[in-house]
Each structure stands twice: as C-alpha cells, then as structure tokens.
Amino acid sequence: MIADFLLLPQPGSPELYDLIASDQHRVLYNFLHDRKDDPPTMVEIRAHAATVAGASRSQTDRRVRDLRDVYGIEVSCRRINGKSKYILEGLRDPSVPRRIAISRRLRAQVLLSQRCAQCGKTPNDDAIKLEVDHKLPLTWGGDSDIDNLQALCHECNNGKRDYFTSIDQHADKMRAAASWLEPHKRIGEALKAFEAAGELAPSQIIAVVACMHQFQEDWQKRMRELKELGWQYRVHYRYEDGRKRSHYELTAWTPWPHGDIAAEIRRRERARKADKKSASS
Ligand SMILES: [Zn+2]
Structure with a gap:
C-alpha cells in the first residue's frame, strides 16, 4: 500500500488541482493526506471540514463518497483500536470498470415509479416488466448511485443497449x-x-x-x-x-x-x- 501513496498528488500541487477542481473536496483530500499515518475517524473529518470549509455533516459525508465514486480516489475504512478510521489508499485504475451491486432497497426505490422512464409504459396497463438500468453504463464510468439509475421496460432497455454498443468505440x-x-x-x-x-x-x-x-x-x-x-x-x-x-x-x-x-x-x-x-x- 505504501507504493500507492506515491501515485497520490501532493496537497497544493498542480496535479491535485487537475484531479479535484472543487475546493471543498480538496479540503477533505488534504486532510486525509496529512493524516495518512494517523488516519482520522469520520467525526474528526466532519469537524475538520466544518472548521475549514463550513461544511455540514451531510455535505462532508457526501463529499467523502465523491472522492471515491467521482474522483476515483480509494478511501478505505478500517477498524483500528476499535474505531473506524478513514485511509487514503491510492488512485483507482480508470481502465477497470466498477461493479457496484444494487441493494434490494435501492432496486425497490428505482422501480417505485412503476413506469418505464423512456416510453412511459406501466406493468399494470401494458403487461411489461421493468428493469433497473444504469443511465450511464458502468463500463463508461457510471456508478450505482440513485441518480444514475432508472426503470426501463425490457424493450427500451434492449434498444438502449444496442445504441450504446453502436457507440462503444x-x-x-x-x-x-x-x-x-x-x-x-x-x-x-x-x-x-x-x-x-x-x-x-x-x-x-x-x-x-x-x-x-x-x-x-x-x-x-x-x-x-x-x-x-x-x-x-x-x-x-x-x-x-x-x-x-x-x-x-x-x-x-x-x-x-x-x-x-x-x-x-x-x-x-x-x-x-x-x-x-x-x-x-
Ligand atoms: Zn419502455
């Protein structure tokens, strides 16, 4: 894991500005980087972000997830001395697509509309079956966040798959x-x-x-x-x-x-x- 840190840009470096344009996310990155030998707990991360950037608890939680999901920076959570600590691990290889499982709760939430997001057909009126679709495919860098998921009928989903295959180049x-x-x-x-x-x-x-x-x-x-x-x-x-x-x-x-x-x-x-x-x- 030590070698991975070499790949992480230094706080304040031009490489970091290129990687993370948002000031608020850089505040978190810098803190995790400074504390990589003494990883902080989430309580410490929230306190730091509140002091330095005036961030609320939910904003900080969201931005820590963004480091991983949006910027491709691996932040792992490990139990150390009975406490969950957050550790900056390295940059994710962008050529490896992410496979993130969709929980049953998330699936139910996406299908709650009971309507195909594309053609508007419903299981009740049109006898179709709805499927959970990634708006931006995982192989294109999409994630399994609720914002990137939608309900599609089988026919629309197939059509969409064909379309993406045709532009997969x-x-x-x-x-x-x-x-x-x-x-x-x-x-x-x-x-x-x-x-x-x-x-x-x-x-x-x-x-x-x-x-x-x-x-x-x-x-x-x-x-x-x-x-x-x-x-x-x-x-x-x-x-x-x-x-x-x-x-x-x-x-x-x-x-x-x-x-x-x-x-x-x-x-x-x-x-x-x-x-x-x-x-x-
Ligand atoms: Zn449809």
Missing part, C-alpha cells in the same frame, strides 16, 4: 470525461477527447456525459457557457437515418480555472455585461 473518451463532478468540465473534457482523436463529437454523446452525476435541464447552455472561459467550437450538421444531428468540433480551449468553474463563469459574465453597459452609456 467512444467508451475510452467518455470514461475520461465522465469522472468529473462539474458538468462544464465533463462537456469540455469530452470535446477535448474527440478533438485529440481527430473526430467530431456527436451531440447525443455529449448529452449523455453532460447529464452524468446530476441531470442537466439544459446541457447546451452549460456548453455555451464554456465560451465565457475562452472556449470555441463549431457546429456541423449531418443527416443520419433521416434525422438532422449536430456534431461539435472544438477549435479553441483554455486550462480550467482553479476553484468553482460555474462561479468563475458567472463572474466573467457579470464583468462582460458591466463592460458592455459602460461602453454604451
């Missing part, structure tokens, strides 16, 4: 992008991955990645907001199976700002509007 690019917690970063990293491969990014794939971790009502808006950070892309339209589909070509991008990306975008938006106002008056 992009799984590598998507895995890299899907691990980020911020939607802007997921969209941007996906565009970069396609650009690096010399391919256009199909909009339906960007949509899937954008809506990971948390559903985005308007992911196209998140994408347009990247322009505030100096990003540029071109839209190409193609007809596929009689449907007009957009594809994106990234033409310029900038390194991610440190800290909260959405806050930085709002800040630049305000500054730009203020400039415009003062120019017109």
Whole structure:
C-alpha cells in the first residue's frame, strides 16, 4: 500500500488541482493526506471540514463518497483500536470498470415509479416488466448511485443497449470525461477527447456525459457557457437515418480555472455585461 501513496498528488500541487477542481473536496483530500499515518475517524473529518470549509455533516459525508465514486480516489475504512478510521489508499485504475451491486432497497426505490422512464409504459396497463438500468453504463464510468439509475421496460432497455454498443468505440473518451463532478468540465473534457482523436463529437454523446452525476435541464447552455472561459467550437450538421444531428468540433480551449468553474463563469459574465453597459452609456 505504501507504493500507492506515491501515485497520490501532493496537497497544493498542480496535479491535485487537475484531479479535484472543487475546493471543498480538496479540503477533505488534504486532510486525509496529512493524516495518512494517523488516519482520522469520520467525526474528526466532519469537524475538520466544518472548521475549514463550513461544511455540514451531510455535505462532508457526501463529499467523502465523491472522492471515491467521482474522483476515483480509494478511501478505505478500517477498524483500528476499535474505531473506524478513514485511509487514503491510492488512485483507482480508470481502465477497470466498477461493479457496484444494487441493494434490494435501492432496486425497490428505482422501480417505485412503476413506469418505464423512456416510453412511459406501466406493468399494470401494458403487461411489461421493468428493469433497473444504469443511465450511464458502468463500463463508461457510471456508478450505482440513485441518480444514475432508472426503470426501463425490457424493450427500451434492449434498444438502449444496442445504441450504446453502436457507440462503444467512444467508451475510452467518455470514461475520461465522465469522472468529473462539474458538468462544464465533463462537456469540455469530452470535446477535448474527440478533438485529440481527430473526430467530431456527436451531440447525443455529449448529452449523455453532460447529464452524468446530476441531470442537466439544459446541457447546451452549460456548453455555451464554456465560451465565457475562452472556449470555441463549431457546429456541423449531418443527416443520419433521416434525422438532422449536430456534431461539435472544438477549435479553441483554455486550462480550467482553479476553484468553482460555474462561479468563475458567472463572474466573467457579470464583468462582460458591466463592460458592455459602460461602453454604451
Ligand atoms: Zn419502455
């Protein structure tokens, strides 16, 4: 296990900023890193996050899970001297898909709607059987969190499986992008991955990645907001199976700002509007 620590970025290093853009999550990472020889209990982690970042108990619990589930940092919990201690172990190999079992309680919760999330058919009226589906497949970096699960009928689930198989050639690019917690970063990293491969990014794939971790009502808006950070892309339209589909070509991008990306975008938006106002008056 000692060797694994070598792979973990040092607190304050550029590598850590690249790995974890969120300040609140970095606070937890730094604390666990500092205490790796004397691992803290959850009570100590919560107390530290409350003091340093004003985080509530539930926020801290959630963010510790995020370190593992979103950022791919293994944090194990072990009994030491009769207490559960949290230990920073290493970075997860991103090429190994996660297999997380779905508990019976979680399954029941997902199926509670009693309606296929795609076609709306119900077991009572349409004599269909509902299945639990991972919105983003595990092999694409999806997890078994309630947000990534939905009820689908057998027919829709099969159709979806066929669709994902047909675009599975992009799984590598998507895995890299899907691990980020911020939607802007997921969209941007996906565009970069396609650009690096010399391919256009199909909009339906960007949509899937954008809506990971948390559903985005308007992911196209998140994408347009990247322009505030100096990003540029071109839209190409193609007809596929009689449907007009957009594809994106990234033409310029900038390194991610440190800290909260959405806050930085709002800040630049305000500054730009203020400039415009003062120019017109
Ligand atoms: Zn269905």
